[in-house]
Amino acid sequence: MFNKLSKILMISALLMAGGAPAAFAQSTPGYFIPPSAPQGTAAPAHKPAAKPAASPMNSDTAAADAADAQAQPKMPPIPQLPALPKASPPPVAVIGVLSVPEVMQKSTAAQGVQAIIQDRRAKLAAEAQKDQAGWQAEQAKITAERSTLTDAALEAKEKALQGEIATAQTSFRARDQAIQNSAQAALGEIESTLIAVIRQVADEHGMNLVLHREQVALNISAFDITDEVAAQLNKQVTTVPVPPSVVTPGMPIASQDGHGQGNGQ
Numbered sequence: 001m002f003n004k005l006s007k008i009l010m011i012s013a014l015l016m017a018g019g020a021p022a023a024f025a026q027s028t029p030g031y032f033i034p035p036s037a038p039q040g041t042a043a044p045a046h047k048p049a050a051k052p053a054a055s056p057m058n059s060d061t062a063a064a065d066a067a068d069a070q071a072q073p074k075m076p077p078i079p080q081l082p083a084l085p086k087a088s089p090p091p092v093a094v095i096g097v098l099s100v101p102e103v104m105q106k107s108t109a110a111q112g113v114q115a116i117i118q119d120r121r122a123k124l125a126a127e128a129q130k131d132q133a134g135w136q137a138e139q140a141k142i143t144a145e146r147s148t149l150t151d152a153a154l155e156a157k158e159k160a161l162q163g164e165i166a167t168a169q170t171s172f173r174a175r176d177q178a179i180q181n182s183a184q185a186a187l188g189e190i191e192s193t194l195i196a197v198i199r200q201v202a203d204e205h206g207m208n209l210v211l212h213r214e215q216v217a218l219n220i221s222a223f224d225i226t227d228e229v230a231a232q233l234n235k236q237v238t239t240v241p242v243p244p245s246v247v248t249p250g251m252p253i254a255s256q257d258g259h260g261q262g263n264g265q
Contacts (some may be wrong), residue, residue: 088120092126096210096211096225097219097223098210098212098226099212100211101214101231107234107237108188111192113240117182117242120179120182120245124179128172139161142157142158142161145157174251177251178247182243182244186240190240193237197236198210200232201228202231207225210225
């Protein structure tokens, strides 16, 4: 039981260290705006290489693939549809490119959001470290009392500490999620204005197709409107309010792998 408690405290230390990341993650959803042998000498004969014997594992895999292919239903035949009346071709593409992450890095409003979120997470991390020190002190106290406690009393103290750690970990994850929700809400306001600014700058240049620079293998600087968009965004919005980071009942809490795992208490 005591070894189990020690492992829980070690895991708790890792969770508390990683529960409040210092880096500010800026998520940028996809945008589509606006949207030979010498003569006389016989060549040496080459024997064909012997085929390697199929391993039992490959045979089993091939058999499994064949079974899966037979189990899948056959697709119905493709119907022959009549041709539609000819329509006007699309306009000639006038292309622009931009980097949304770079725009957000240059946004004064986004920088303000980042500073507030980092401050909230730093305070949460300090509180988590304080609790961690308390748990370690409590574990040391239990260790010192092992010789004077009955097995039942020792088990009760260890279970109580385990419950306290588990409750605190759930609370810290919920509070960190609340901070993340506040960041997303504030950044959402900036991104809404950003979409309008991209359209505005694209119209100014007569562009009808704007692509992510990160998804373009090659382009010239004349296509890039990143700096123009960043400058115009800073004219439109210099600051946005960051909502309070409050844990609400039923609030989804993302797990370590990024998937929702529970609700806030």
